[in-house]
Amino acid sequence: MTTAETRAGALPALADVPVRDLRVAVLGVGMMGADHVARLHSRVSGAQVVAVSDAFAEKAEQVAAGVPGCRVVGDPLAAIADDDVDAVVIATPGQFHEEQVLACIERGTPVLCEKPLTMDAGSSLAVVRAEDEHTARTGRRLVQVGFMRRFDPEYAELKALVDGGGLGEPLVVHCTHRNASVPPYFTSEMMVNDSVVHEVDVARFLLDEEIAAVTVLRPRATRHAVADQSDPLLVLLETTGGRVVDVECFVSTGVGYEVRTEVVGEDGSAMIGLDAGLVRATAGPAGASRSTGIAPDFRQRFGRAYDIELQRWVDAARRGEVDGPGAWDGYAAQAVCAAGVEALHSGQRTVVRMEAR
Known part of the structure; x- marks a missing residue:
């Protein structure tokens, strides 16, 4: 033995x-x-x-x-x-x-x-x-x-809502990932591999689908960006089921740590990450607006999740x-991020190369 x-x-x-x-x-x-x-x-x-x-x-x-x-x-x-x-x-x-x-x-x-x-x-x-x-x-x-993030109570609630059909068929996912600042060595490639990787896993978690292709767009860079880097980035993820996930990754906002996720379905939408719990929009009376604080970094925002x-x-x-x-989720994230870095450099839609599960 x-x-x-x-x-x-x-x-x-x-x-x-x-x-x-x-x-x-x-x-x-x-x-x-x-x-x-x-x-x-x-x-x-x-x-x-x-x-x-x-x-x-x-x-x-x-x-x-x-x-x-x-x-x-x-x-x-x-x-x-x-x-x-x-x-x-x-x-x-x-x-x-x-x-x-x-x-x-x-x-x-x-x-x-x-x-x-x-x-x-x-x-x-x-x-x-x-x-x-x-x-x-x-x-x-x-x-x-x-x-x-899979263990964060807000993400767990959103996952249960999607799985339970509360929004109908999910169609589009909008993601925002913002940091106040990053170290001077933080590159555009690291934005994909270290930041967007979380949205990659979130998309797979919420939709129960693999990601088939990645496109990366480079908007005008902020003057606060690390030298010679593109910040923010817009990343489009296409799933095997024909859904689209868009990710705004902006790591030099000077404001705080903001992570939001919105799922738009056939019968409504739901958003998390407003420091106000899950915010759901469906047919009916309009809800009240509110202003909330912003976490200074990921340890405060996801402390409970950890x-x-x-x-x-x-x-x-x-x-x-x-x-x-598990290990497969780690592999899938790396395969998608590799396609993302390729798309970052080529400016072209890039197909994700993954082994069959």
Whole structure:
């Protein structure tokens, strides 16, 4: 029996022993990873952070010091292989994700990997295939990708409304993704790969369809744009079912963090992201208008989504399951973003090249 099969066979015992917490290693404790450590320690039940790993040892020591029983493991692969680790959160830079996720699969360890799953579609597909092989042997999936918007209460409400037929057949989705500012190294390609990628997953989540083609338009750039970059961008996503999703990505607004999504259907429309809950428009009396505040960054806007995501991941891992977007969703997002970057440079509609599921 392989190491992965041994651990895969042992993990269900966690569900049978509820007094034992899921022992988690967090790889990468920058802004996102440190938030996850704090969240697992103080707001998520059933989990204990037992190890952290980061290229900056001083930062790792500082984070570990705030969690009783947590230790620093210098080598992230050693943290994955540690017998005292039941599950792993990966928040390292994207170029390390492939090796680390594959190590988790090889060991049979549940893993929550922040996006991107890997840096390109080809390597993401390799992760999908590695997990498929593990699943064929054990009947269990291991990989969840950190598309946290699926866990946001507003997105969950909108998804339920669409699935329940409350808007009739969905036809068009309008998305807005705005940041107050970005670092000086943030390129137009990063706007697609790091920002629009969330709208790609939202579109697939809400519509239950793959994205077939991408077009990227470059409006006049703001004077606040990073030098020589196009900001904003307008991205058009065409689904396999003939629906269209438009995305305004504007990362240098100077205002705040604004994320809105509106689904327009045959029988009405619904919008989220106004800091006012879901706003629905159907036949009937006109609703009142209102002005609301704007979140300063993504941690405030999606703080509750991260809490729910981590709690559900811990609960599922203890049951030996995955309860969220998986490796295929990570691969699909990378394939669409690759087409998006190609469309950005060519100015032409670009077909998404994906393997059949």
